[in-house]
């Protein structure tokens with residue numbers, strides 16, 4: 146089946162193919178990201194690359210696109226709040242030389258990925274959390290903003306009517322079978338890129354699971370879970386129920402499997418199968434998806450459940466959307 150999704154993507158693209166060609170058999174990608182809407186992020190990343198920007202510049206520029214989009218309810222502005230009504234952001238960025246920065250539980254700042262980059266470049270640390278992260282961001286000149294949009298607040302107030310305050314980690318993926326990228330689906334963006342100098346970088350940014358417990362942090366800002374970059378091998382990122390990604394150090398495990406000789410999709414599948422073996426029925430209704438970019442531009446992904454899509458873009462700016470295989474579909 147060949148389906149043009151140009152209208153959906155709103156980016157310049159040639160024929161976009163779904164599910165007919167293995168991602169690893171096509172033109173080497175220079176940027177990949179999670180979900181259909183990653184296409185807009187990839188377009189921003191490639192534009193930066195064409196202007197000579199580095200891998201870090203690319204993934205930061207890409208991640209900032211959904212962060213600024215109020216209609217995306219799991220990243221940045223417009224993200225769904227925690228149970229107490231606070232929008233809290235988690236983000237990480239990592240370069241080819243093991244430099245990395247992260248923030249967790251950041252409030253009132255739209256571009257968590259850029260704060261993470263400032264942590265990487267301007268502090269001796271790798272992660273700042275909560276009020277310390279917020280204070281650092283303000284000191285660095287980031288503007289304060291109200292991230293709780295009227296739409297997100299209305300969704301939260303609706304949720305409150307029936308809210309059971311017991312920990313419930315999969316409220317965001319309650320309807321993961323809906324259209325990929327839709328409001329009910331996972332929206333975290335993980336983005337991996339290769340700069341014009343051949344060096345890799347990655348970023349991951351999210352507002353986390355909707356209506357999470359106050360203080361909860363998932364996988365996204367955790368190096369090795371939500372993101373890992375190894376310039377000699379490749380990079381990986383994760384989306385889905387962060388508690389499950391953390392259990393298998395998702396992204397790091399994918400990179401290590403690639404180091405051992407697996408292709409990107411084999412490596413993602415290997416780690417998803419490990420998670421499924423480890424957790425059994427506990428993950429029957431959870432979505433976890435892994436996406437990998439080898440340093441030579443091969444791309445692969447695998448998920449627990451069907452429905453995970455990713456956007457891959459070559460150096461010429463041609464974007465295609467691919468559907469990942471899944472554990473429960475392949476069973």
Ligand code: SD4
Nearest residue numbers: 331332333353363385387
């Ligand atoms: C988290 N992995 O906080 C993130 C959520 C996510 O799409 O991927 N949402 O657990």
